[in-house]
Amino acid sequence: MKPDAIPRCTPVLVVCGLAFETAVAAGPGVITVRGPGPVRVAAAIDALVGGGEGWAGILSFGCAGALDPSLQAGDCIVGSRVDALAADPAWLRALMARLPHARCGPLAGLNAPLASRIAKAQLWRDSGALAVDMESHAAALAARRLHLPFAAVRVVLDPAWRSLPPCALAAMREDGGTDLAALLRALTPGDLGSLALLARDAWRARRSLRQVRAQLGAGLAPPHSRAA
Numbered sequence: 001m002k003p004d005a006i007p008r009c010t011p012v013l014v015v016c017g018l019a020f021e022t023a024v025a026a027g028p029g030v031i032t033v034r035g036p037g038p039v040r041v042a043a044a045i046d047a048l049v050g051g052g053e054g055w056a057g058i059l060s061f062g063c064a065g066a067l068d069p070s071l072q073a074g075d076c077i078v079g080s081r082v083d084a085l086a087a088d089p090a091w092l093r094a095l096m097a098r099l100p101h102a103r104c105g106p107l108a109g110l111n112a113p114l115a116s117r118i119a120k121a122q123l124w125r126d127s128g129a130l131a132v133d134m135e136s137h138a139a140a141l142a143a144r145r146l147h148l149p150f151a152a153v154r155v156v157l158d159p160a161w162r163s164l165p166p167c168a169l170a171a172m173r174e175d176g177g178t179d180l181a182a183l184l185r186a187l188t189p190g191d192l193g194s195l196a197l198l199a200r201d202a203w204r205a206r207r208s209l210r211q212v213r214a215q216l217g218a219g220l221a222p223p224h225s226r227a228a
Contacts, residue, residue, distance in 0.1 A: 009029045009056070009221060010054060010055060010056040010221070011029050011030060011031045011055055011056065011221075012029060012030060012031070012055055012056045012057050012058070012059055012220050012221040012222070013031050013032075013033065013045070013048070013055040013057070013058045013059070013148075014030050014031070014032045014033075014058075014059050014060075014061050014220060015032075015033055015034075015035075015041055015045075015058060015059065015060045015061065015135050015136075015138070015139040015142075016032060016033070016034050016035070016060075016061055016062045016135065017034065017035045017036040017037075017062045017063070017133060017134060017135045018034070018035075018036060018062060018063070019034065019178075020206060021034075021061065021062035021063060021209065022034045024061075024206075024209050024210055024213050025061050025062075025213065025220070027213075027218055027220075028218050029218060029220070029221060030220055031048070031055065033045055033048070035134060035135045035138075036134055036135070037111060037112075037134045037135070037138075038109070038111055038134060038135065038137060038138035039111075039138075041135050041138040041139060041142075042138050042141075042142065045058075045138075045139075045142045049146070055148060056148075056149075056221045056222055057088065057091060057143065057148050057149035057150065057151065057221065057222040058139050058140075058142055058143040058146075058148055058149075058150050058151075059139070059150075059151050059152065059153065059220055060079070060082070060133070060135055060136035060139040060140070060150075060151070060152035060153070060154065061152075061153050061154070061213075061220070062133065062135065062154060062155070062209070063133070063154060063155050063156070063157040063205050063209065064077065064107065064131035064132060064133040064136075064154035064155070064156060064157065065113075065114055065120065065131060065132050065133070065156070065157060065158050065160075065164075066120070066130070066131050066156045066158065066159050066160040067108065067120050067121075067123055067124035067127070067129050067130060067131055067132055067160050068105075068124060068130045068131070068160060069121075069124075069159070069160045069161050071103070071130065071131065071156045071159065071160065072156065072159060073156055073157060073158070073159060073200075073201035073202075073204040073205055073208075074155060074156060074201075074204040074205055074207065074208035075103065075155070075156045075208070076099055076101065076102040076103070076153065076154075076155050076156075076208060076212050077102060077103050077104075077105065077107065077130050077131050077152075077153070077154050077155070077156065078092065078095045078096055078099060078102045078103070078104045078151070078152070078153055079104075079105070079106065079107040079136060079151070079152030079153070079154065080092060080104055080105055080106055081106045081107070082106070082107045082108070082109050082136040082137050082139075082140045082150075082152060083106075083107075083108060083109055083127075083137055083140075085137070085140035085141065085143075085144060085150065087150055087151045087152060088149035088150055088151055088222060090149075090222065090223050090224075091149050091150075091151040091222040091223065092104070092151060094222065094223050095151055095153060095216070098215050098216055098217070099153070099212060099215055099216070102153075102212075103130060105129070105130040106127070106128060106129045106130060107129055107130065107131055107132065107133065107136050107152055107154065108123055108127045108129035108131070108132040109132070109133065109134070109135075109136050109137025109138070109140075110123075110132055110133075110134055110137075111134065112134070113134065113164065114132050115163055115164040116163050117160065117161055117162055117163045118163075120132075120160045120161075121160065124160065131154055131156060133154055136152045136154070139152070140152075149222045151222065153212060153216070155205050155208045155209045155212060156205065157201055157202060157205040158198065158201055159201070162194070162197065163194070164194075164198065165194040165195050165198065
């Protein structure tokens with residue numbers, strides 16, 4: 001067989017929110033774009049579309065804030081839908097087969113962080129979603145527009161029953177990294193306890209996300225995505 005006749009996997013486009021999520025997702029057969037937020041995600045996908053890229057599907061991958069109070073930091077969720085946009089059924093089944101301990105259920109998408117435990121409780125009552133993030137709905141909308149399969153795998157970072165400290169939100173850079181100087185400027189003595197708990201939960205979420213990535217394998221692609 002000639003080298004140019006060897007079948008190659010069509011890459012999967014993986015949509016993340018933060019820098020460390022992108023680093024975990026990266027690998028062979030993967031093209032990543034990063035938020036945080038739907039505006040940055042949509043712009044990044046549009047730029048790639050303009051370059052003539054083709055993908056096997058679009059996967060939202062990273063962390064989320066829990067809405068269901070039973071979820072703990074590090075718990076994995078495979079999204080059955082995001083708002084009203086359903087995940088690809090075959091891809092959903094394949095992900096659950098590889099992640100048997102994950103919860104399968106709906107995700108909610110928002111354009112800004114949901115920091116208050118009261119607001120989380122309200123969204124859970126209104127939507128029934130297990131968790132919320134700022135990129136999955138943009139990824140799902142792009143998949144629908146481009147006629148591609150969509151799926152979402154998210155790991156809980158902050159539980160539903162705890163609010164995020166304001167200094168943590170102040171530290172989020174536009175490119176998805178962390179601005180330590182901004183965090184220190186916004187830090188108050190009252191934030192120390194909640195910030196320590198958030199750091200512990202972030203460590204658990206990162207460890208879980210790496211484990212999930214290892215379980216999913218090198219491609220992260222939907223079934224039957226190999227192109228000749």
